[in-house]
Amino acid sequence: MDIQSKSVTLENVSKVFKDPQSGRDVVAVDGADFTIAPGELVTLLGPSGCGKTTTLRMIAGFELPTTGRIRIDTEDITLLPPNKRDTAMVFQSYGLFPHMNVFDNVAYGLRLRKVPQKELSERVMRYLGMVGLGDLAKRPPSRLSGGQQQRVALARSLIVEPSVLLLDEPLSNLDALLREQMRVEIRRIQKSLGITAAYVTHDRVEAMSLSDRIIVMNGGKIVQIGTPHQVYRDPADAFVAGFIGKVAFFPAAVIGIDEACTVEVRGKTFALPRFSERLRGAERALVMCRPESLTLLPPGEGILDGRVTTNVYLGHSIESFVSTDMGEILVQVDNPDARRVFGEGEAVSISFIPELTKALPEAEA
Amino acid sequence: MLLFAAILFWINSSLTDSFQSLADGRQRKTAVAAMGSAPSGDDAIEAWLKRISSQNDEFDLIFLRGFPEDEGGMRAFAGTPELEELLGSYEGTRSFAKGLESSMYDEVFQPSDRLTVRGETRRVLFAPAHDGETGDIVGTALFLISSSDFDSFLTLMRGLFILALVIFTAVFAVATYSRDPVTGFIILGLFTIVAIFVAYPLFEAVRLTFVQEGRFSLEIWRSILSQKQYLNALQGSIELGVYTATASTAVGFLFAFVISRTGIRGKRFLSAIATLPVISPPFSLTLSIILLFGNNGLITRQLLQLEGFSIYGLGGLTVVQTMGMFPIAYLTMIGVLEGIDSTLEDAAMNLRATRWETFRTVTLPLSVPGLLSSWLLVFTNSLADFANPLILAGNFRVLSVESYMEVTGMNRLGHGAALSLLLLMPTLSAFLVQRYWVSRRSFVTVTGKPSARLTDLVSPGLKRVLLAAMFVIIAFLLSLYGTIIAGCFVKNWGIDYSFSLSNIREAFERGWRVLLDTLTLAGMATPIAGFLAMIAALVLTRKNFPGKRLLDMLILTPFALPGTLVGISYILAFNKAPLILVGTGAIIVINYVIRELPVGVEAGIVSLRQIDPSIEEAAADLGADVPTIFRTIVLPLVRPAFISSLSYTFVRSMTAVSAVIFLISAKWYHLTVQIYNFSECLRFGLASVLATTLIVIVLLTFGLLHVLVRKNENLAKTVSN
Structure with missing residues (x-):
C-alpha cells in the first residue's frame, strides 16, 4: 500500500453562489487559505452553512472556486474536473452504486484504471479485509447496515490510492455507538x-478525537487553525470557545497588559497569563472559563454567588449546575473525594483559576 | 480560430463568385440569342418591345438603335415613361458609355450597377443587337434583369456563412474554456436539435399565417375568424371536447372510485381493462363502432333494422372518444383517490357522518382538483384527436380534420396552419389552468403509510348499482374489441357474414410493405428517442447552464402541440432549402423522436430525482468521465424509465396518425394511414385485420416491457432508499 502522501494548499480561495430565489450573491467561502501537510488529517469544523462542505467540494472539484488557487503539492488543480484529480471522497450519504454488489463497488475505480483482473480482485479483497468486510463481497449495498455501507464507501475511496482522502460528514448517518467505533477505525x-x-464535520467531539489539526469555520471565514488542544485551551475568539466546548464568560474591564493581562471582574482583580493579542488597547474583555477551570467556594468568597441546582456524579468528577444571575453555569469538580462538595440546594460562590482561562475580546460581528 | 474564419470566408466568396459567373453566362446567352434578329422599323420595334415586356417580368428592355457616333445618331426605345426617365439619368454615366463601346465591338458588357425599376432592384446588361438578315450590328439592347433570385442566393450564402461561424465559435469556446467539454457539446447539440426541429417549424407555421403573396397580411386570420365553415369547426371541436371530457371524467371517476374505495375482487383485471384503450391504435374503436352501428352495421341494420339512423356525427364521436379517453381520467383519478388517506374518511365516519355525508364532505372535495385536471386532460386530448373524427365526423366539423382538409384537399397551407394554431389556444389555456390553478389546489398528501381500509364507503345496494354500471361499460368495450377481431374473419361485413380468411390474406398482401415501413421507422426512432431522452434528462437535472429553462421548455413543447399542427409545420419548414426532408423517411423518424421525447425526458427526470447525486459524484471522483458515468451509472439506474420510454416511443410511433399523415410519401407509408384508406373504401375487413395486427404488436411490446422491468424491481427499491 504505497500511497504517496501529498500536501494540499488553498490560496485565498473564495466561492460565491447565486441564490436561485433572490438572485443575490451569497459568499459561501471567504478567502480560505491553509495547507494540509502530507499525511496529516485536518478537520473542517463549524456549524451548518459555514462553508466547510463547499471547501471540501472545491478540493474534490465539484465546485469551482470564484477566486483563488488550489494545489496538490505544487500542481495547480484549480480548474481540473473531478475525474482528473487525484482525490477520493467519502460522501455523507455514501453514494454507493445500488446496481453493483460490494465487490463491484470497490472495484469501480480500478476498472476505470484498467487494472488487470487478477491484480484487481486481489486488491479489492485486501481492502475489503482492511475494513472488515471480506465475507460480504457479493452482497448488494441495500442489504448492508449503515456502518457496513460506510466501510464499503471508505474502501472504494482508498483502493484507488488517492493522494488526498476527503470525507464529508461520513459518520452523521450512524448511531452514536457505531460512530465512535468508525471514528477510531478511520483514524x-x-x-x-x-x-x-x-474531514468535514460539525461534531466537535469527532473533530477533537480525530484530527491532527482543526480548522474552525464560521460564516464562510476561517476563524482559527490549530491542534485540538490549541482550539480548546486557546481559542481565537468567543465563537470558537463556545463551539469547541462548554464555556462560561465573565465580562471584565481591562486594567493593563504586559506579560499577562490584568482584568477586573466584579470588583476583583486577576492577572491572566493567556489573552488575545486583539485586547491591546481595548477597555472591555471576556474571561473564558471551561467547567474545569471554575471552582466552587463558600458564599461570598468567589466572584459570583449562586445556588447549586443539580449535581451529576461521573465518578472521576462531579458536574455541578449552579444557577446565578448570569444564568446557569456548569462547574466541573474534579477529584470529588478530595475536596468539599456542595450539595444540591446549597448556596455557593463561583471563582476561577486564572491560569486555566483566557481573556478574549468581546464578541464582535 | 482566425485561420478557420479565413477559410470559411474564402469558401463563401469563391462559391458566390462561381454562382455569379454561372448566372451571368446563362443570361448572356439569352441576351445574345434574343438580339440575333432585331426588327428595323420604328413601329416594329415598339411592338416587339411591348411583346417582350408583356411576356416577361424577369427583365425590362431598352433598345438603343444605332450609336451616338453614327450619322443618324442614336435613338432610344424605352417603351414606358418610367424606363425613359431611368435612361435619361443613366445615359451620362461611364458604364453607359462603356456598354455602348463594347456593343460596337460585338461584346456583352455587364457593369456592377444596380438600377431600380418599379421598386425592384435590377442588374444591368448591355448586349449588341444584330440585323436579322445582314448580321450587322444595328444597336444595343440594354437589359434590366431582375436580381432577386440572385440576391436571395447571396443572402442565403451570407446566412450560412454566419451560421457556420457561430457554430464554430460555440464549439471552439466550449472546447477551450469549459472544464467539461462533453456536457458542453451535449447542451449545444440539444439546443441545435430543438431549435431546428421544434422552434423553427413552429415559427414557420405562425409566419405563414401572416403572409399572403409574399407580403404581411392578416387576410388568412380574417377569413378564418369570419367564415362560417371555420367557426363551425371551432364550435364543433369545443362542443365535442366538453361532452367527451364530461362523460370520460364521469366514467373514469366511477372506475377509480369502485377500484380504490370498495372491496371488490379482481381489481388488477379491472384496472387492466380500464387502461386498454390508452394503448390501442387509432381507428380501432371507430372501426368497430361503424361495424356495429354504421349504415350497414350489425346492430343497427341486421338486428334492429333501423332506418335513417346515423352514427356519424357528434353523438357517435362522443361515444367513441369517451370509450377511448376515459382511461386518461381513470388513471388521473385513481392516483388522486389513492393519494387521499382513507383514515380521513374513517375519521369522518367516526365523528358520526353517514356514508353519503362522508363522501360529500371529505372524499369529493378532496378529489376536486383531480376531477378538474382529468377533465382538462381529456378535453385537450379530444381537441387534438384526429383519427376518430376523420372517419366518424360525417357532416359534423372539427378543427383537426378541417385543417387536414385545407392542406391536402385545397392545398391552402396557410389556412391549415392557422386552423391548427386555433386548436392550440384551448389546449394551451387548459394547460395553463392546470399548471397554475389546479396544481395549487392539490390536497394529495403522501404519508408513506398505507392504511388498511376498515369501512366500505358505499352501502351494499349502491355498490351493486355502481358495479353494474361498470360492467356494462366493460362489456361494451370488450365487445368493441371483439368486433374488430371478428371483422378479420368475416367475408364481407354487413352483407355476407360467412367465415373466411380471404381478408387476412389480402390485407397482408397489400399491407405487408407498409407494415415493414412502419416497423422500420418506429424501430429507428425508438432507440434515438430513448437515448436522447435520458441524456436530456441527465443534463436538465444535474447540470446548471444559461438557457436551461428555455431548453426545458422547448423540449417539452411538442407534448402540448396537436399532431396536425406538428405535421403541417413540418411540411412547411422542411419542404424548402436549407433542409429538404419532406418525402424522406428521416422526417418521419425525426417527427417521432421530437414528439415522444417529452414523455421520455419527464420519466428520466423523475427517476433521476430519486437518485442521490452523490452516486454520480462518487463515480466522477473515482475517475469516470461524463460518458463513462452515463454508461456505467446513470443508464443502469434509470433502466426502468429508459425501457418504458423506449416502449412508449415504439408504441406511439406505431400508432401515430395525426402528424404522420402529412409526412408520409409513396416511399414511406404508415399502417394507420393504410387502415384509414381501407375504411374510406369501405373495405372494413382489411382495416380490421391491420388494426388487429397493430393491437397485437402493441400488446406484445408492453408484455415485453413488463418482463424487462419486473427484473428491476429490487433495484428500484435500492435506488429510492
Missing part, C-alpha cells in the same frame, strides 16, 4: 496508510 486506517485527509 487507524488513515494513520497506517499515511494518507493526507480532509
Whole structure:
C-alpha cells in the first residue's frame, strides 16, 4: 500500500453562489487559505452553512472556486474536473452504486484504471479485509447496515490510492455507538496508510478525537487553525470557545497588559497569563472559563454567588449546575473525594483559576 | 480560430463568385440569342418591345438603335415613361458609355450597377443587337434583369456563412474554456436539435399565417375568424371536447372510485381493462363502432333494422372518444383517490357522518382538483384527436380534420396552419389552468403509510348499482374489441357474414410493405428517442447552464402541440432549402423522436430525482468521465424509465396518425394511414385485420416491457432508499 502522501494548499480561495430565489450573491467561502501537510488529517469544523462542505467540494472539484488557487503539492488543480484529480471522497450519504454488489463497488475505480483482473480482485479483497468486510463481497449495498455501507464507501475511496482522502460528514448517518467505533477505525486506517485527509464535520467531539489539526469555520471565514488542544485551551475568539466546548464568560474591564493581562471582574482583580493579542488597547474583555477551570467556594468568597441546582456524579468528577444571575453555569469538580462538595440546594460562590482561562475580546460581528 | 474564419470566408466568396459567373453566362446567352434578329422599323420595334415586356417580368428592355457616333445618331426605345426617365439619368454615366463601346465591338458588357425599376432592384446588361438578315450590328439592347433570385442566393450564402461561424465559435469556446467539454457539446447539440426541429417549424407555421403573396397580411386570420365553415369547426371541436371530457371524467371517476374505495375482487383485471384503450391504435374503436352501428352495421341494420339512423356525427364521436379517453381520467383519478388517506374518511365516519355525508364532505372535495385536471386532460386530448373524427365526423366539423382538409384537399397551407394554431389556444389555456390553478389546489398528501381500509364507503345496494354500471361499460368495450377481431374473419361485413380468411390474406398482401415501413421507422426512432431522452434528462437535472429553462421548455413543447399542427409545420419548414426532408423517411423518424421525447425526458427526470447525486459524484471522483458515468451509472439506474420510454416511443410511433399523415410519401407509408384508406373504401375487413395486427404488436411490446422491468424491481427499491 504505497500511497504517496501529498500536501494540499488553498490560496485565498473564495466561492460565491447565486441564490436561485433572490438572485443575490451569497459568499459561501471567504478567502480560505491553509495547507494540509502530507499525511496529516485536518478537520473542517463549524456549524451548518459555514462553508466547510463547499471547501471540501472545491478540493474534490465539484465546485469551482470564484477566486483563488488550489494545489496538490505544487500542481495547480484549480480548474481540473473531478475525474482528473487525484482525490477520493467519502460522501455523507455514501453514494454507493445500488446496481453493483460490494465487490463491484470497490472495484469501480480500478476498472476505470484498467487494472488487470487478477491484480484487481486481489486488491479489492485486501481492502475489503482492511475494513472488515471480506465475507460480504457479493452482497448488494441495500442489504448492508449503515456502518457496513460506510466501510464499503471508505474502501472504494482508498483502493484507488488517492493522494488526498476527503470525507464529508461520513459518520452523521450512524448511531452514536457505531460512530465512535468508525471514528477510531478511520483514524487507524488513515494513520497506517499515511494518507493526507480532509474531514468535514460539525461534531466537535469527532473533530477533537480525530484530527491532527482543526480548522474552525464560521460564516464562510476561517476563524482559527490549530491542534485540538490549541482550539480548546486557546481559542481565537468567543465563537470558537463556545463551539469547541462548554464555556462560561465573565465580562471584565481591562486594567493593563504586559506579560499577562490584568482584568477586573466584579470588583476583583486577576492577572491572566493567556489573552488575545486583539485586547491591546481595548477597555472591555471576556474571561473564558471551561467547567474545569471554575471552582466552587463558600458564599461570598468567589466572584459570583449562586445556588447549586443539580449535581451529576461521573465518578472521576462531579458536574455541578449552579444557577446565578448570569444564568446557569456548569462547574466541573474534579477529584470529588478530595475536596468539599456542595450539595444540591446549597448556596455557593463561583471563582476561577486564572491560569486555566483566557481573556478574549468581546464578541464582535 | 482566425485561420478557420479565413477559410470559411474564402469558401463563401469563391462559391458566390462561381454562382455569379454561372448566372451571368446563362443570361448572356439569352441576351445574345434574343438580339440575333432585331426588327428595323420604328413601329416594329415598339411592338416587339411591348411583346417582350408583356411576356416577361424577369427583365425590362431598352433598345438603343444605332450609336451616338453614327450619322443618324442614336435613338432610344424605352417603351414606358418610367424606363425613359431611368435612361435619361443613366445615359451620362461611364458604364453607359462603356456598354455602348463594347456593343460596337460585338461584346456583352455587364457593369456592377444596380438600377431600380418599379421598386425592384435590377442588374444591368448591355448586349449588341444584330440585323436579322445582314448580321450587322444595328444597336444595343440594354437589359434590366431582375436580381432577386440572385440576391436571395447571396443572402442565403451570407446566412450560412454566419451560421457556420457561430457554430464554430460555440464549439471552439466550449472546447477551450469549459472544464467539461462533453456536457458542453451535449447542451449545444440539444439546443441545435430543438431549435431546428421544434422552434423553427413552429415559427414557420405562425409566419405563414401572416403572409399572403409574399407580403404581411392578416387576410388568412380574417377569413378564418369570419367564415362560417371555420367557426363551425371551432364550435364543433369545443362542443365535442366538453361532452367527451364530461362523460370520460364521469366514467373514469366511477372506475377509480369502485377500484380504490370498495372491496371488490379482481381489481388488477379491472384496472387492466380500464387502461386498454390508452394503448390501442387509432381507428380501432371507430372501426368497430361503424361495424356495429354504421349504415350497414350489425346492430343497427341486421338486428334492429333501423332506418335513417346515423352514427356519424357528434353523438357517435362522443361515444367513441369517451370509450377511448376515459382511461386518461381513470388513471388521473385513481392516483388522486389513492393519494387521499382513507383514515380521513374513517375519521369522518367516526365523528358520526353517514356514508353519503362522508363522501360529500371529505372524499369529493378532496378529489376536486383531480376531477378538474382529468377533465382538462381529456378535453385537450379530444381537441387534438384526429383519427376518430376523420372517419366518424360525417357532416359534423372539427378543427383537426378541417385543417387536414385545407392542406391536402385545397392545398391552402396557410389556412391549415392557422386552423391548427386555433386548436392550440384551448389546449394551451387548459394547460395553463392546470399548471397554475389546479396544481395549487392539490390536497394529495403522501404519508408513506398505507392504511388498511376498515369501512366500505358505499352501502351494499349502491355498490351493486355502481358495479353494474361498470360492467356494462366493460362489456361494451370488450365487445368493441371483439368486433374488430371478428371483422378479420368475416367475408364481407354487413352483407355476407360467412367465415373466411380471404381478408387476412389480402390485407397482408397489400399491407405487408407498409407494415415493414412502419416497423422500420418506429424501430429507428425508438432507440434515438430513448437515448436522447435520458441524456436530456441527465443534463436538465444535474447540470446548471444559461438557457436551461428555455431548453426545458422547448423540449417539452411538442407534448402540448396537436399532431396536425406538428405535421403541417413540418411540411412547411422542411419542404424548402436549407433542409429538404419532406418525402424522406428521416422526417418521419425525426417527427417521432421530437414528439415522444417529452414523455421520455419527464420519466428520466423523475427517476433521476430519486437518485442521490452523490452516486454520480462518487463515480466522477473515482475517475469516470461524463460518458463513462452515463454508461456505467446513470443508464443502469434509470433502466426502468429508459425501457418504458423506449416502449412508449415504439408504441406511439406505431400508432401515430395525426402528424404522420402529412409526412408520409409513396416511399414511406404508415399502417394507420393504410387502415384509414381501407375504411374510406369501405373495405372494413382489411382495416380490421391491420388494426388487429397493430393491437397485437402493441400488446406484445408492453408484455415485453413488463418482463424487462419486473427484473428491476429490487433495484428500484435500492435506488429510492
